[in-house]
Amino acid sequence: MQLIYQGKTKDVYQLDNNRILLKFKDDVTGENGVFDPGANTVGLTIDGAGKSGLKMTTYFFELLNSLQIPTHYVSADIDDVSMVVKNAQVLGKGLEVICRYKAVGSFYRRYATYCQEGQDLDRFVEVTIKDDERGDPVISQEALAMLNILSKEQYDELADLTRKICDIVKAELAKKGLELYDIKLEFGYDVSNNRLLLIDEISGGNMRVYKNGVYIAPLDLEKEFLS
């Protein structure tokens, strides 16, 4: 199998035309040696981080597949720390979709004039451009359409699917007394049939989760959630 891309936290191999193997690494994003899922640089290596992310991802993707939610997930090999997925074309040159249940992080930093930190948001969806150099700027539905990145219809499908998935993840976490504040997803189009799919991963590194008002770091989250 051929290595086709080395990401910050995963290596990507081509298996055949329709299948990709993702090898989860122990490198995590962060700055100054502190794990920060929102950071754009690999900050440190944590033994077991890759396997922890893969376990969470496998749990959620198998659940979503069983609910007929389209994801790229085919199978996982926890011991090999790898996941087989459908080949998908990312949106644009790479977009991220955020779903917010609480006004925290960059949302609060931008709009503090009009909200309290931590106030409830009703599944607020926004899209950001994966662009380390420009700090992953937010882009509106209108701008995505104007720049021919996503049509209005594609955007609506994306936002609806995002809310559906995130509500499922939120409900699963709630079963363990964990509260989802916000979460970041990636999507792509299945190269075999052009269908919109959830891609990448769903793990502690993609979400802000609290328990009784205390933030739960990504690796602790996996232990809390899967125990």
Next chain:
Amino acid sequence: MQLIYQGKTKDVYQLDNNRILLKFKDDVTGENGVFDPGANTVGLTIDGAGKSGLKMTTYFFELLNSLQIPTHYVSADIDDVSMVVKNAQVLGKGLEVICRYKAVGSFYRRYATYCQEGQDLDRFVEVTIKDDERGDPVISQEALAMLNILSKEQYDELADLTRKICDIVKAELAKKGLELYDIKLEFGYDVSNNRLLLIDEISGGNMRVYKNGVYIAPLDLEKEFLS
């Protein structure tokens, strides 16, 4: 008459319940002594800047009023460098509405991955929060609705009115061989009847204008346009 607010480029006096007097100043925004309409600090004083802005504003507001476009403009006294306007309540705690015909400025800086500098945009409207401390962040229709700043219907009315006004300004400039790249407007609700009004000013300080590919600075624009 009572001074009720000292802005960066205008002083605001209350005349009566329904009328306000705006006194245009020679202070202009900029940094390091260079006039920059996009800046949030008063950078310098230019003799005649207030009168120049008022002349342009009077021209456009009288034109818009004659076309039944709702503005706050009542009358102007060029020699006194002042303008009488209807009393209006700003949107939220102060929003700006940008209409873009070319991908330049902050639009290009954010979305350079997906556009060429200076490429045509089809009257792209976006709203920013007047918040010097946070660098006037862009806010989407969805966020404006989520934070109860503007309803979807209010946003649509605002965007439609913006495009209508900006197309008129663009066409007027074109008659003098001047090309509008982008423009920033402010709106408010008439306190007497809650109707949406164009407020503030329309002058060189609110727009990026080019002639034969060369940028025309605000005060030069007034001379070119009104000569």
